[in-house]
Amino acid sequence: MAEEVVLFGVRGSPFTCRIEIALKLKGVQYKYINEDLDNKSPLLLKYNPVHKKVPVLVHNGKPVLESLVILEYIDETWQGYPILPEDPYERATARFWAKFIDDKCFPAIFKSCWGEEKEREKAVEEVSVVLKILEDELKEKKFFGGENVGLVDIVAVVIGFSLGVYEEAARVELLNKEKLPRLCNWIDEFLSNSFIKESLPPRDKLIASLRNRFRSGNASK
Amino acid sequence: MAKNDVKVLGAWPSPYVMRPRIALNIKSVNYDFLEETFGSKSELLLQSNPVHKKVPVLIHGDKPICESMIIVEYIDEVWTSGPSILPSDPYDRAIQRFWAAYVDEKFFAAMKGLRSAQGEERKAFLDQVTEGLALLEEAFGKCSKGKAFFGGDRIGLLDIAFGSFLGWLKVTEKVNGVKLLDEAKTPGLVKWAERFCADAAVKSVMPETEKLLEVSKVLAAKMKGAPPPKN
Numbered sequence: 136m137a138e139e140v141v142l143f144g145v146r147g148s149p150f151t152c153r154i155e156i157a158l159k160l161k162g163v164q165y166k167y168i169n170e171d172l173d174n175k176s177p178l179l180l181k182y183n184p185v186h187k188k189v190p191v192l193v194h195n196g197k198p199v200l201e202s203l204v205i206l207e208y209i210d211e212t213w214q215g216y217p218i219l220p221e222d223p224y225e226r227a228t229a230r231f232w233a234k235f236i237d238d239k240c241f242p243a244i245f246k247s248c249w250g251e252e253k254e255r256e257k258a259v260e261e262v263s264v265v266l267k268i269l270e271d272e273l274k275e276k277k278f279f280g281g282e283n284v285g286l287v288d289i290v291a292v293v294i295g296f297s298l299g300v301y302e303e304a305a306r307v308e309l310l311n312k313e314k315l316p317r318l319c320n321w322i323d324e325f326l327s328n329s330f331i332k333e334s335l336p337p338r339d340k341l342i343a344s345l346r347n348r349f350r351s352g353n354a355s356k
Numbered sequence: 357m358a359k360n361d362v363k364v365l366g367a368w369p370s371p372y373v374m375r376p377r378i379a380l381n382i383k384s385v386n387y388d389f390l391e392e393t394f395g396s397k398s399e400l401l402l403q404s405n406p407v408h409k410k411v412p413v414l415i416h417g418d419k420p421i422c423e424s425m426i427i428v429e430y431i432d433e434v435w436t437s438g439p440s441i442l443p444s445d446p447y448d449r450a451i452q453r454f455w456a457a458y459v460d461e462k463f464f465a466a467m468k469g470l471r472s473a474q475g476e477e478r479k480a481f482l483d484q485v486t487e488g489l490a491l492l493e494e495a496f497g498k499c500s501k502g503k504a505f506f507g508g509d510r511i512g513l514l515d516i517a518f519g520s521f522l523g524w525l526k527v528t529e530k531v532n533g534v535k536l537l538d539e540a541k542t543p544g545l546v547k548w549a550e551r552f553c554a555d556a557a558v559k560s561v562m563p564e565t566e567k568l569l570e571v572s573k574v575l576a577a578k579m580k581g582a583p584p585p586k587n
Contacts, residue, residue, distance in 0.1 A: 185458065185491060197447055204453045211446040223433040224419050230426045235407065268407060 140165035143179050143191040145172060147341045149241070149293040150202045151190045155334040156289050157206050161213040203233060206286060219286050232272060232279060233290040240265045241293045248305035249349045255307075262309050266318060269294070273317045277324055284328055294318070295325035296335055304345040362387040365401050365413040367394065369571045371520040372424040373412040374561050378516050379431040381557035383438035425456055428516055442513050452506070455495050456517035463488040464521065471528050471572070472579065478532070485528075485536060492518065493542040500544070504551050511555055519552040526565045527572050 142158070142165050144151030158165050170179055170189050182191045182198035192199045192208070199208045210218040219226050243265055247258035269291075273279060279287035288295070299322070302309050312319050325331060362380065364387055366373030380387050392398055397409055404413045404420035414421040414430065421427050432441040442449050466484035473481050499506040499514065506514040529536050537546050553562055 194447075199447070199450045200454050201457055204450050204457065207453065208446050208450040211449065223430050224416075224421070226433065227421045227426050227430040230429070231421075231423055234423055234426070 138164075139193075139195055141168060141193040142166070143168050143170055143176075143182070143193070144189045145170055146336045147344060148189065149297045152292050152296070152334055152336070153202055153289045154190045154192060154205055154209070156284075156292065156331055157209045157218055159330040159334055160216040160218065160284070160289075161209060162215060163209070163213055203237065203290070206233075206289065210286075217285075218289065220280070229280070229286045232269075232287045235265075235268075236287070236290050236293060240269070241297075244293060244298055244301060244309065247309060248301040248307050249345075259307065259309065263311070263314075266294070266310070266315055270315045270318045273321055275317075278321065284325075284331070288321075288325060291325070292331070292335075295322050295331070300338060300341055301345070304342040305349075360386050360388045361417055363390055363415040364388070365390050365392060365398070365404065365415065366411040367392050368561075368563055369523075369568055370411060371524055374520040374558075375424040375516050376412050376414050376427040376431060377561040378511070378520070378557050379428045379441055381561070382441060382511060383431060383435040385431075385435055385438075424520075425460070425513075425517060428513060432513075439510050441507070441511075441516070443507070451495075451499060452513040455492070455499070455506075455514050458488075458491075459514075459518045459521070463492070463518075467521065467525065467528055471531060472576070482532075482534065486541075489536060489542050489545065493545050496544045496548060500548075505548065511552065511557060515548075515552055519549070519558065522549055522553060523563050523565060523568050527568045530565070530569060531572060 140158070140163055142151070142154055144154065144167065146169055155167070168176070168178075170176060172189075175187060179189065179191060180187055182193060183189075183200050186200065188200075190202055190205060192205045194208075194212070199205050206218060219229055240262075243258050243261040246254050247262050248255075250258055278284050279291065298309060301307070310319065310322075326335075362385055364373070364376055364380070366377075366389065368391065377387075377389070390398075390400070392401060392411055400415075401411065401413065402409055404415060405411075405422045408422065410422075412422075412424055412427060414427045416430075416434070421430050428441060442452060463485070466481055466488055470478065470481035470485050495514075496506060500508065503509050505511050506518070511519070525536055528534075537549055539546050552558055
């Protein structure tokens with residue numbers, strides 16, 4: 136029975152990256168199609184007419200949209216590596232932190248590096264607050280998911296990878312190693328994981344492209 | 357009288373607070389509803405939701421669960437003997453979750469904007485809300501497959517996510533003098549809304565529009581006197 140899995144994404148986007156990590160953890164074979172956000176393909180617009188965004192996972196011709204929704208879909212569709220825990224309370228906790236990262240962490244991280252001048256200082260403070268909250272949540276765990284990478288770790292690629300890249304590309308310091316030792320340890324563990332390493336885009340290329348996109352006057356996200 | 361093992365911290369006008377209450381009703385779970393006083397946050401709330409300090413919070417035994425749709429999914433996963441709130445097929449679940457996220461991220465922002473906007477801005481928000489309702493009308497057709505609710509024969513996740521806004525939608529219609537749910541443009545949703553509000557799991561927790569209107573006036577007056585609340 137031939138199964139077709141296609142991922143529409145943007146190389147360098149942490150939202151696309153998290154899907155690749157999940158598919159690789161599950162051992163799913165997939166085809167990757169890179170989108171140009173300034174010139175979206177007709178296929179992407181067909182599959183995601185509401186938001187016209189990536190990532191989009193198309194499984195046997197049926198599109199699944201929104202990265203958090205896609206991650207749950209992947210966990211429910213393919214057995215093997217568990218992305219979410221089994222216990223309902225632990226699942227609710229994982230979902231809570233995944234949402235926290237998307238709603239509070241990523242926007243602040245992005246704004247502090249690429250936002251308008253007047254917004255940046257406030258955003259840097261906000262980043263410090265939210266990262267400390269995550270530091271406290273991590274406690275003594277190796278990963279947010281415990282011994283192994285789980286939903287929150289996958290979603291936290293914005294911190295494990297994007298944060299460092301944005302810091303370098305924008306020349307902004309966001310990660311205070313003294314105040315956030317556990318988070319820094321977590322970042323090391325995160326980047327050492329083989330499935331994650333395979334899913335990350337080349338760092339230098341991404342830094343160059345970010346500088347080009349956001350520093351040369353193009354304001355589009 | 358034994359205290360309930362399940363508590364919901366909330367406020368009766370909040371659509372977000374309605375959601376776990378509907379879910380618990382669907383599962384026939386008894387719970388204590390602990391009302392927060394408007395304008396202040398209880399110790400229990402601050403302890404149970406230190407990150408956001410917001411309602412609703414579900415307290416099950418001694419475990420707090422936060423974020424309305426996360427609570428609804430938790431309720432569905434814990435109380436498995438009652439009717440299911442999410443469908444069993446992963447693709448159908450993804451569709452329900454997608455539209456629930458759309459309601460929260462895009463549709464609610466547009467509705468809120470419409471209520472407080474002035475002049476030119478109003479038209480822009482009205483267009484957004486109208487467009488959103490057209491999309492949801494289409495989604496209703498696809499999800500319900502001719503049945504009563506987005507979830508099929510019974511109320512499901514997306515019914516709860518969207519239906520919880522119906523009270524405030526009616527307020528918006530009255531305050532702005534517009535008809536948002538319209539027999540001509542959104543016939544499916546009009547009938548769905550009636551069925552949703554009449555459902556046994558919803559009736560007891562859906563606030564009366566008149567009472568919501570009062571709250572709306574209080575909130576509007578507060579906003580004129582103070583900077584708008586940070587969300």
